[in-house]
Amino acid sequence: MISEEQFNREIKGIISNAIREDVGDGDHSSLACIPKSATGRAKLLVKDEGIIAGIAFAKEVFSYVDEGLEVETLINDGSKVTHGDIAFYVKGSSQSILKSERLVLNAMQRMSAIATKTNFFVNLLEGTDTKILDTRKTTPGIRALEKWAVKIGGGENHRFALYDMIMLKDNHIDFAGGITKAIEKTQHYLRDTGRDLKIIVEARNLQEIKEILKSDGVYRILIDNFNYEDTREAVRLIGGKCLTESSGGINEETIRNYAECGVDYISSGALTHSVYNMDLSLKAV
Template sequence: MPQIDRPEYISDEYLTDVIRTGLAEDVGDGDVTSLATVSPDTRAEGDFVCKQDGVLAGLSVASQVFRMVDDSIGVSWKISDGANVRAGDVAGTVRGPAISILTAERLALNILQRMGGIATMTREMVDAVASYRTKILDTRKTAPGLRLLDKWAVLLGGGTNHRIGLYDMILIKENHISSAGGIENAISAARKYANNSATPLKIEVEVTTLDEVRRALRMGGIDYLLLDNMTSVDPDGHLDTSLLTAAVELVDGAVETEASGNVTLETVTRIARTGVNNISCGALTHSVQALDISLLLNLHD
């Protein structure tokens, strides 16, 4: 995978705030265990060891955690963000005052494990659809306060960011359609709002039936159709994609399509086979399996 630079939405101020909040809730007035048991003169060095295969993510954030606790701590990485790792690989090393390293350790590992878990699952899904022109998208189903880190991790896994929040794209969903009095009213109102917006706004409409697809296309002026839950699993556990396939054929390239619902590592290839442009998966960020990484320290005076 190509090297992914820090995205524009990750500002220095955001990183500082996230780390400061994390340290405040974890460290409070001080790491009393380390202060009680470790001499201030004790130095430590250690390795970040990967305990499973996966994708590394969040290295620069983890480094900043250590620097914000104690800027005399040195962290060096042997493997880059977004790289595949194998169980047993040493990702990097840390050196400095033992108390400071022990104080920063948990938050740094939490970030590496969460971002690595997201990047790993994303990479697996991206690889599963590699034979098709289908992008894997994230969603807004992220951890409160960590959305931008979660979305950065998706990029590092080879995925694509959907909208960042409620402010950068119009996505008309079922409840909006109901509140507006129908899909036509909702699209008309959205187009008017977008035309008067000071910043460009794409419009996406959620549809669940072929009739809704036709009605949305007749209205025009939209950029994407979200084909929601147009797959189903039969009693034998097989995925039925016939409705989704029909919807993609009906759209026929008029707008970009996005499939959601029933998206797992086991089903994503079948869904991509329908010809849909994008597949969004909330599980990338709402059901994260942490990447197992440990910090093994050696202490010395």
């Protein structure tokens, strides 16, 4: 996984690029009718139900735009919210509040939707030892926000990107000439480059599970698109030699059944690619 320092750089990059995109050479609507010296206060109003996420990010945005803006937090990230709740107040320069508004809302609405969906899946897994993972199926440019939201919702992050973990999927295996060759070449590569990266290998059937188990150094086996019976058999074959992860079209109706097969993780792209934004607004008070 990426370090906290790398993650913070990602967040700063998202903010600077989003402000560049949205503000350009100036928020001329505000500049045209609001004096530079004007101050005001606004509230983040919840108009929906779910798990709130992005409050800490909003503070980063306000600070980036204007260090003089002050935020009074009433509800913390990860809390359940309902229609009419006020998450925070922000006060200071009216121009700065308006310059920050759209980025704060866009980010928080999406992050809250992801946190809410993740929390729903987490609750479906309650009582099992299985944890829910996200994937790289994220919105380009804001992956850090979406993975942050998964954590807020109670889920866990898979690899952040291509550079922080080795994941040998079907195409890698086929292009490399098979599972054993793919693993051997990967291990040579890691030794030659001095990299310490965990290796995940995808299996498409039980025979591939058996072949993967002949190689040492595999951190986790991805049990992809297996039915329940074969998933249970795969877990039995693996027998704790490495971690297990189920994936492939698993939804709210099937996730519990896969967890009860004994896998350590279930990964779902739906956490980040199939959500409806939470309704939030920033209102002057």
